[in-house]
Amino acid sequence: MADFNLTPSDTSTFFLVGIPGLEFAHLWISIPFATCYIVGLFANSSILFVVRKEQTLHKPMYLLICMLALTDIGMSTSVMPKTLSIFWFNLNGITLDGCLAQMFFFQAISIVHSAILVTMAFDRYVAICNPLRYPTILTNARTAKLGLVGVFRAILFFLPLPLLLRRLPFCDNRIIHHTFCDHMAVAKLSCGDITINRIYGMVLALFIIGCDLMLIGLSYGLIIRALFRISSKKAHQKALNTCTAHILVILMSYPPGLFASLSYRFSQGVAPHVHIIFSNIYFVTPPMFNPIVYGVNTKELREKLVKYICRM
Template sequence: MYHGAQADFNLTPSDPSIFTLVGIPGLEDAHIWISIPFCTCYVIGLFANFTILFIVGTEKVLHKPMYLLICMLALTDVSMSTCVMPKTLSIFWFKWKGITLDGCLAQMFFFQAISIVHSSILVTMAFDRYVAICNPLRYSTILTNARTVKLGLVGVIRAIVLFLPLPLLLRRQPFCANRLIQHTYCEHMAVAKLSCGDITVNRIYGVVLALVIVSGDLMLIALSYILIIRALLRISSKKAHQKALSTCTAHILVILMSYPFGLFASLSYRFGQGVAPYVHTIFSNIYFVTPPMFNPIVYGVNTKELREKVGKYLCRK
């Protein structure tokens, strides 16, 4: 009786607006075991990021551009993982695989737009480090709190304008009888491939969007670090070099954890025909839990002022 009701909820072929998220293709029997590391990472990420947000919010001495950017990064990390992981875990634990077309497109829009905002914040952080190292005397006038918030809003507007066309284009597509999405969430190309119509525009726009945003943002980050290195080469003090390196270490580590997984998740569905579906799905989900778990830890460990405030608060408690 229960099985039949569950099947109706998951598939409902009579309802044209319902899709079915398969989970991890080929590993359905192991969903419960696979859920353990993903759930653990998700919970740790939520706790770590909310700790950062609480500490920075309550400590007025941390109300500076650098820590505002760390808070923005924490918000995007929490938002991005929360767009995907609750639904993924409900598939793993309860086999709640059904999702409406509108729900699918909404999920797709939010996690993709937030990932673009995340990239914008990493670029702004690179600019922050450039100003702090190359123009330290003008730092407080160039990068104020208000200007930092405006840069964050620009990143949000950019994400909405660039990504909104994709779900709108998919909304107009006719979908075939096969409504099985071979994934744990509504990845753009996984949904687009279920269409009976021409998805050439979606395919091209998605690839161009991914490449332009990532390559453009990485070029701006690289330019910032080239200017930082050039400025450091003019300084002979080893102490100054070490201080500059320590201020950039956290940012570099976050970049190395964010972009590789994001690029793999975005491009392997389009060009990775030889990649097993379960490999793609697992790596895509890792992208949503690993950076949010490690980013606050990296900044908490590498940022002295933040580390001291967290330590004092924990000791006081």
Template structure:
């Protein structure tokens, strides 16, 4: 079929085949995937509800935790329901426009997620290095403005990715060996020259990740310098505890993200299903663990969540006995 039939003016249909090489095991693979997704939704919505309900938690730190929870929920929801439809109902068809929209939101949300982690590092820096000025330097309004900046940055940086792909011709092979419309998985199906698309995606990943990691490293460098000036071991331990949750969340986000970015471009020797499974887990495991990490590591949030769950359990038990 002529390539002209698949220009942007003629909507194309793609086929998402799921986990290439493990199609027969889709049902079994869907069980942990669906479990992780449901736990992530439950945990993050619990955090959002408790923070929204408790006036004492209406602080910049917890506003950032809510922003992280929102990005986790939306990122996993962008691809997981469709992936489960592939696994359970064999619904594999997706239009070009649908594919590009999913791709845009998926990559934009991961960029916003990184911006939130940077803002969290700045929050920890102010809390430890300028504790007396914390309430004046960081307010809820300023956090909201920083969140808006992260949103605008994501739109400006990510929008060219689907725009470039929409101008490429696609040939008869429109089978995407993935569970969602990953940038490089779609680009490799084009009959045209994908050099610009490939280089833009790679440069963008390193520019965004490099810039964000530089700011985070700078924040923690200043934090470490401030801690060296504190002679109290107890104060050092307390300061470290305030950062530990953020450090764990970053370790869940950046190293796997770097692996996913490089795997498609330098994937010789890596079985396709390994990359696909890792890509899915990258956006399932962190959303599931992040609210748990902050719930365990942050005393004030942990106490409020436990209080809410205990009260809720008692109410349900009382209603059951009286019914």
């Protein structure tokens, strides 16, 4: 492990170790993470560019896909540049303010991401169960407002986390055994009582994610009930095809996110390097695969993407 010499001038600086025990392999580990990050940036930026250019794609569904692409870029960018700077250049230092800012942004963006997935579930419910009213229920303006509600919710609930950490006294040991400023990784360095931080963080994660998953489950429950009332197998297949991309994105987003959040609180059986690698995977694989999933499963978007790729 790297030897960090802490001096009185380091009172506001934390040191991110990277992946404890695997420092010798940081360069090799960085290759898949950097590749996924770059591919994700390119894929999501391509979707944003194509939807902006094509007037025929200025619809609520594609607006939601653009929102998802923006959160994917934000989530990976809030973590990966610092992680790669540790792997490549051993730039381990980060100020307390920088640490708290990073923590707030990636956690808030991840909750906005979850809110968008809930809105997408509602979008699929309206499209399948009330297709004739879809244009009046989900307009572009209303979809944008739902996105803003998700942003305000994330700020309201997650702003207290860095503020609660800010009030804590920290010990001389300011070495964070992680590649980024995870809430509990920073809280455990405090010499003070972190009970409130621990409880608030856990309740917040379980409450928000739990509510979002419940709403998504409710939407798909209503969709399944509506499908049982339709006798046409062709209609069943068409309806399910419209939900495939959204279901795949949910499966790629929630399980690794919940594991990354809960394993730090119940980490007795999880090796530190496993937890850290899995946490980083959460920040690069969904942003890389989400645009691919929607590009493959959404015919209109796929055709427009192919058109622009062929022009290059």
